[in-house]
Amino acid sequence: MMPSTPLIDIASAESLAISLTQQFVKVDTVNPPGNESALARLIGALLAEAGLQTTFHTLADGRESLVAWTGSANEGPKLCFTGHLDTVPFGSAPWSLSPLSGEIQGDRLYGRGSSDMKAGIAAFIAALLRHRETNGQHAAVILVLTAGEETGCEGAKALRTLTQPAFNVGAMVVGEPTANEVVIGHKGALWIRAQAQGITAHGAMPERGDNAIYHAVDAIHKLRLFNFHAPEDDLLGHPTLNVGTISGGLNVNSVPDQALFEVDVRTVCGMPHDKLLDELGAYLGDRVALRAKLDVPALRQEMRSPWIAHVSRMVSQITGSQNGGRAVSFFTDGPVLREIFGAVPTVILGPGEPSMAHKTDEYCNVSSIIAAVNIYARIIEAWERKREQ
Missing domain, CATH: 3.40.630.10 (Zn peptidases)
Structure with a gap:
């Protein structure tokens, strides 16, 4: 009415x-x-x-x-x-x-x-x-x-x-x-928080520690080479990824025991995000832990x-x-x-x-x-x- x-x-x-x-x-x-x-x-x-x-x-x-x-x-x-x-x-x-x-x-x-x-x-x-x-x-x-x-x-x-x-x-x-x-x-969006772990030590004795920033850098280098193994979508194009932020270390004279970086992955249809996250985790290895921050399908x-x-x-x-x-x-x-x-x-x-x-x-x-x-x-x-x- x-x-x-x-x-x-x-x-x-x-x-x-x-x-x-x-x-x-x-x-x-x-x-x-x-x-x-x-x-x-x-x-x-x-x-x-x-x-x-x-x-x-x-x-x-x-x-x-x-x-x-x-x-x-x-x-x-x-x-x-x-x-x-x-x-x-x-x-x-x-x-x-x-x-x-x-x-x-x-x-x-x-x-x-x-x-x-x-x-x-x-x-x-x-x-x-x-x-x-x-x-x-x-x-x-x-x-x-x-x-x-x-x-x-x-x-x-x-x-x-x-x-x-x-x-x-x-x-x-x-x-x-x-x-x-x-x-x-x-495209879909999968934002990933990646955390690399290490062991802290004095910066003058780096051999006694395990530098988390180095692990993060190694992981980022591997990401630049990652192959999605996904065919190009004629509407959405190729999936992409970009490392958008990175942080690590508390002071210059210590070996950092933690480093963080964030990855923006854009996906096409037919790419389940949970499986992709698992695939990336296996690809980067156990030096880096991955967690999804944002997950929106294509x-x-x-x-x-x-x-x-x-x-x-x-x-x-x-x-x-x-x-x-x-x-x-x-x-x-x-x-x-x-x-x-x-x-x-x-x-x-x-x-x-x-x-x-x-x-x-x-x-x-x-x-x-x-x-x-x-x-x-x-x-x-x-x-x-x-x-x-």
Whole structure:
């Protein structure tokens, strides 16, 4: 049933999306510490007033993910929209405008999280409400808005223990920044903490010790020669690894008994991370202990999927650009949620500018937000027509 008064006194879905983006940017959800509850509760109240059922899932104090849906939980199939509530820190460089301003200058809406990815969330909500106003009832959708995505999809992983009835999800839109281009894949990420052990001794008598830094250096050299034995993926490319940090030793005149380094491994589909971690451990030997810090699977979809192909055509009609499907370098909650909802067709599609994510003076183009409202509205309408057939 529609509410007796307008949910928000804004004339159009496009202006609503812009206003919501500004409101969301003004809520500080920098991770760490996160504080996503403030934004989750704000959006939850908005959606509850619009007639959606809402639940909040605690990740830590002050940190919640929001799950909201229309109709009954198992009614469906539902179209799932997912996005994350947290943002990365502001950085050390000064901003031209406050990172929490949401100020608009020309076609740019500024603020941390504007592109990554509060504009995407705002645009989908506006499109959903427009559908309700136009059709007199809600579409069959579920929104999953997570905490802790920026630090390893922590909120999405916590949702594996959902206690409400199983949701019947038929397809998923991940609203990450793609400049409104259809993206169908990304590499997986496995971040590894490696610890080399040694025996301390006086630096003037190194033969009495066992230098952990040397063991770390030897291991890093071996990593540079590591062969994944994985064929190139025509969408995702080759798996890669990079040693990003290293530390060891307490003072110059002691043999260090510990050294640490961290490895960023990017994987393609068909590479189970647990097996890869075991393989790397065996390859490096017992001088170095490995532990996974972050583990997010790869995502790969096919343009021949009827739903994905249809979404691509609709996006091309609205934007005027060809959407043949491509991959991105960043990871998303998508593959984690597919473990929960099943291997449903999934696209990554949002108004944010990928080049602005995590940058000083981050912005999202207002015109892209408006286009995203229309894109999401078309996707919702097409989903409802398909369900009614």
